[in-house]
Amino acid sequence: MIPSTDNSLNADTAAAIAKKLSALPVSPGVYQFKNRNGKIIYVGKAKNLRSRVRSYFRNPNRLFGKTKVLVGHIADVEVIITSSEVEALILENNLIKDLKPRYNVNLKDDKTYPYLVITNEPFPRIFLTRQVRHDGSTYFGPYTEARQLRSVIDLLGSVFQIRGCRLKLDNEQIRAKKFKVCLDYHIHKCKGPCEGLQSEAAYNRMIAEVVNLLKGKTSKLVRSLTEQMHREAEALRFEQAAELKLQIDGLKKYAERQKVVSTDTLDRDVFAIVSHDEDACGVVFKIREGKLLGSQRMYFANAGGEPPEELLLKFLEKYYMETPDLVPTEIFTREAVPEDERKALESLLSTKDKGSGAGKSVRFVTPRKGEKARLLDMCSENARHHLEEYLIQKQKRGEMARENPALEALRKTLRLENPPFRIECFDNSHLQGTDYASSMVCFVDGKPRKSDYRKFRLTTFDGSDDYAAMKEAVTRRYGGSLSGELPLPDLVVVDGGKGQVNTAKKSLDALGLDIPVIGLAKRLEEIFLPGKKDPYNLPKTSPALKLLQHIRDEAHRFAISYHRNLRRQRTLETSLTEIPGIGEKTAMKLLRRFGSVEQVAEASEKELAELTGKKNAAAIRKHFLSHPERSGGPDNRETAERIVTIP
Template sequence: MLQHFLHAPNGGLRTSEVQNNGGNERLFHGRGWYYYRAVSTLKPSKEENPHLEELRARTAKAPSSPGIYRWLNKEGDVLYVGKAKNLRNRLTSYVQKNPDSGMGPWKLSLLTRIADLDITVTNSELEALILETNLIKELKPKYNVLMKDDKNYVYVRISVQDPYPDVSIVRRLEEDGAKYFGPFLSSYHTRKMLDVLQEVFHYRENKQALERLNRAAKKGEDGSVQAAPSLEFQIGQSCGVAMGKISREEYRERIRSVVAFFKGDHAHVLKQAKAAMQQAAENKKFERAAALRDAVEFVEGMKEEQLVSDTSGEDTDTFAVAMSGSKALIMLLKERGGKLTGEQSFSLRGEPDCAAVALEQFLPQYYLSVPYLPDLVVVGEELEDAPLLSKWMSERKGKAVEIRKPERGKKSKVLELAEKNAAEKVHQLEAKWESAARNIESALTDLQTVLKLEIIPKRIEGYDISHLGGTETVGSMVVVQNGKPANTQYRSFTIQTLREGDIDDYKALEEVLRRRLKYLMTTVKQEEVVWKSKGITLGKARKGEQKSIEEIIEKQKELSNVGIEYKDFIVARHGKEIVAFARLVEAETVTPEIKSLWVEEKYRGEKLGRLLVRKILGRVKKGKIYVIIDPNPKLEEYYAEIGFRHVLSPPESLLKKTRAFCKEQLDAREGRILVYIVSEHKADDSLASKPDLLVIDGGKGQLSSALKVLKEAGLNIPVIGLAKREEEIFAPGEKNPLLLPKDSQAQFLLQRLRNEAHRFANEHRKKRMAKHAIGSALDDVPGIGIKTKQALLLEFGSVQHIQEASDKALRTLVSDTQLQALRKYL
């Protein structure tokens, strides 16, 4: 049983059993631990970190049992996760009045930031190790040594649990019964391996065809699911199992050969490839023979990497650590069946005090992310936790795993090789880091100088517009932070103010910038303060103002006088006089709608009406709010800036309302319905960050559009236009374009930014086109609803496969009437 310690009123610790009773406990997902957060009542001291004095008192009362601890900063963020055999001893060692002289700068830096701690007591060190590893993976604390994001690595997944296994490259391990091999650092090299295996074993089949085969097999059916030869079969990239050209067992035998290769049996591949090559040459199929020759050379090249062999036949992982200042690199050499089969290197995040600490924190993270554990782990450092790690790995593998530091013999030779490789790799990285740091610093400094910026542009945002003949117009925002792409901060925009077929890059750019920059504009509260200084206050309408509101609406023919209730209104007052108002009409039977927006003439053009609408929207926590406006481009832009957009399928109640209005007012045009979706306007860290420089793809025209929007928003952000032709830079107030040296780092940085914005915009546009293309043909078939469409696409994969399917196969999902419609309209 785990026990948890809560902060007691007297500053001590009291014990509590774990119960999930809806209180303050926190659930740790994955292993089922629950722990309480210690709430600190901190008092400042004379030291640099005012929290250390109280933390000393608290750690002195910590239990002497094994467990894990979390150091937190004053905001409650977890800075470091650690485990201990004796929690009290470990915790007190951190907060001594005279820190250990051996304590590294990384931990000394940690001590300046800690303000609180959490403790979880476990039954054993092993339990603590597992919990620590999972927490580090989940929380990614700043001061822990971390494996770099495993999205950089790929695995080969073979779904051996299926009747017809599929071979694919993935970036995540799943507990789904499939076999995984890896991780591999290069996706290109991994694809090359699979291409070589295809040349030799001819194992590939169309993914959708395999899915249909597996569905059929699970229903007890077997045989072909594809009548006509596919394109892949015709060009030699399909083995034909979907057409019944080979049997299920023959297909599985080919997959078994692929599995054997990834387990290290390269000899079988060479034997098959050489025999097939000779056969192809005898049959005068020289292209095939040449492809097989390349496959043989590729596999033999892999064999040449096996520099060492070991008669023990053990599967061994050998780890060496090389340190560069406070950075660490870990080199792994893999032996399978006694042969050295591959190497991998890992640059670690964080700054470990020494090589042993780096290894101790790295190994559990690494072995939690790989599908296969070796018999032996060889290390070059004495690890305090070696017995514990060995026990944990043995439990995971289901048989003994030894961790050893060899003094002599074959394993020590492999370790020396790993250490030599690690040192060389660090040497290369140091040169790369130094060069990259110089290049980035140089690029940003050059930009600051040439553009006459007040500060170095640490955050640069690039913008581009993309469309296809006026359709699917989209915009992109890409971000470079400290000279490096910040992919997670990229944002895309689907243009809402242009009609299908309209081409207006300037207008599209203005919309993108307005929607982006509104996050940097003043808040509603800040705007209210400004208006208050002018004698204007905002608030809910009062009962006594009902008559005044009715009288104003009576005079304004364009405003609806239906269902006027003062409770629905937000008003702006100058003294006691109402100078503007708007209302939100919402009831169980009514679609939420903003109506009756009015501003006294002398205050128009000062964004008072926009403030009223924003104030109303701020009160709505979820759902959708609609507005009906005259079909006026200026009005559409007005509401688009606030966050409204066009509605593809408006609520029927609103459609009826606009039609009825048109019927009454014979000269009126049908109103346009816009919607504001609350969930689309949540806080966004990227959009809330102010850029130091905006880079617009284009020349003077695009730059003018950007300056117009910045002026409207009242924002002073440097902006330039980057023309494609001569890489000219257009800056505000400069008559002639600025030119950077063609080989300068600043020029390369701007080019990469512009190209990335272009790529990201095109990618977003293509995704939208693909999404529309999938459903478009089925959307035109009468009698086919959303659920039926989804079921058809899930079963057959595409519209083309639905067209090719037999009537019998289709009748399992559609009625005879629907089948006739499909045949007629597809």
């Protein structure tokens, strides 16, 4: 029998699901639940697909909260068979990130956390980044606080002589003497690999020491450097020995600052997760050689009704799937991890750990008393503290929205569950189908947040097509790299009417996103809703309408500004910059001085020479004498005048 809380799921649908359940395989894999519209609303993994999927439909009285609501909306089931539980775990993680199903527990991407990266190049660089690229580089993190990461980078700079330049070094260019040492070499912060003063092998040995330090292997590194210092001293290379002594002293000071939380020297990760209603916070302590290197926290949404062990499992999977860090020897958890999931995680971790060799054994431990249990208590207390802070900030955001009459009016008008604290608006700009550009502006609490503005140069279609333009802009914002860079809005506004609104809604639906969308048409200031034939009119004095007008006008201004820049570049490239020797900067000088391309063409060679030199002046005169039709006219003059006045 198929339980249902949705009356629209008829007997035919229930019979179709029952038929699919009877044919499910006993293999490991991933299952997907769909609603009556064919949209995927939940993704899960299983060691035995038949047993796991059937468990949702056996006894409706044993279902609670979110799971009961989920089952009531299931209209179809699809499965993907995998060869192992590890493959199922990886596939589930990727599908959840791509599809963002409504009923899955989701990691809150409120910000992009920083990483420390060691680049994959002959003489690696070390710096802070917020983007993990699959280019062979080594990443450490993520770090919760950028300040914490910068202090680590400062420490590395004080202990090791790592190059800070951005030169693309390789042995061929070094042999060709293409580079010169900079100030860092003279103040002993770099050993000058750019001039061949430090070999690649020696530089890579130093990078290996940096990796050991970042992995928490401080004592091992100190022993290695001490042995090396003694060898240098015995060989009477006292200057090199003194440099090593300074490194050792710096490492010892760093080790003294680390908090000792365990009497043994095992590497451990300690996990704790605390939930409240729909929100949860997980914290992991990274303990290396008995010292606490740091902690990381993650926030989860849509966690209501999930048992603690399920939330913990999601936290473990998220952390180890997305954190390119050294795998520990032991993992401490408050709740015991189910055996099947534990084996899948152990298999994943044993293959992932490159630093300790394949096949490393990872133990899951659930301490009940003593020093190890106190570690879990401390981790849980941190998770509780961070969740309380998060809930306070969340409440503040809601109060701020309620205090803003325009946002509250928008909530009531559009019948939203909460005031639209974050609003993003799109507008397109072009000139007869050329130089198509789109803008996205962001307002938070009714005020512009310019750091989150984005602009798009549209290239996927030809001619004048506002619908295609809207589709490309919305898809690139919410389906491309920006989807992880910026948080999702509470409301999307488009500058346009029914067609633009429906196009934006279809683009969001195709990405699996359920975000309210409205359009604001300029002529009568009417509000259009997706799928609605007639627009909605707000009173001219409504604070909600005034806010929407402000957002729409800002998007229009931003789009026009970017469009003009594109036209300026194209105009310069097709008029003055086609003259040999005249680049964009010189072309701009000419336009500012003479006002238009026509006036440049009519200027004397002497006047041109004062600005560009005799050779370029002769080239300009020759160009316009041989191409009089390119000297412009009313249209070109108007364009040039507008170009000159661009701020």
